[in-house]
Amino acid sequence: MESLRERKKEATRRALHRAAIRLTIEHGLDNVTVEAIADAADVSRRTFSNYFAAKEDALLYGDGERMQSLLRTFASRPPNERAWPALRNSLHALMEEVGEPDPEWAAQARLARAHPSVLARQLARWADFERTLAALITERDGLPPESPRPRILAGAFMTTLRIASLAWTDQHPPRSLAAVADEHLNEMSRAFD
Missing domain, CATH: 1.10.10.60 (Homeodomain-like)
Known part of the structure; x- marks a missing residue:
């Protein structure tokens, strides 16, 4: 507590x-x-x-909190669950927990794309999350530290989330972020399922 x-x-x-x-x-x-x-x-x-x-860090705080929650959820997934399904299930759990993002989140994503200073900080943070996620995958799967698989899985997952969030902010008429993310992850998962 x-x-x-x-x-x-x-x-x-x-x-x-x-x-x-x-x-x-x-x-x-x-x-x-x-x-x-x-x-x-x-x-x-x-x-x-x-x-x-x-001020860019203050803008991106919510994004960082969501990503930290995703990492914690992934780390707590059952150990017998394969990494890619565990990543997807972690995202579903996070989406259930936080619900559909409010319009501020979409506005924040558009701001990041429009301002290089925000985008640079956001991409740097996502790269940090990707490294942490790769370390969690390495530990979960009992792989040697030099194995490329965890970095590839983490990179594919984070890139897919980034692309899905961009697609979500640009869509007209709007659909749920969960649906857009699932659509993108389905396409990416063909290599990992």
Whole structure:
């Protein structure tokens, strides 16, 4: 169980994240300052700096939290489940837990594509998640560290999620992210099932 202090810190992170998204949607990333985000979240500039290095990090916080949850879920899957089905089942569990993303998530994805500073940070984070995921797959499957399979599986999974999220933000009329992700993972899984 989290302490009261940890819950308050998490509430501050989420408030800064929501403020960053709202202000960026309203005014555009280039017109939003760290000070404005801090003011909107009712914290000081220094408090903002205690939680995030830059406004781009505050924007991407929710994305990082979802990916951390996905990693935790994958790590807790039954050990006899093969890696690719475990990855897919982890995504399904995450989608059930968080539900269909709200429009802010789609707006955040469009912002990332439109602003190189956000996109660079997002891609760097996804690369970190991919490395962590490859290590989890290596451990799960009892493979030697130099085996390419875990890196290939992790890379294929993360790339497919990235492509699916881009397709989801661009679609008209909109469909659920779960349906779009499954469609993309079905196509990719032909090599892993």
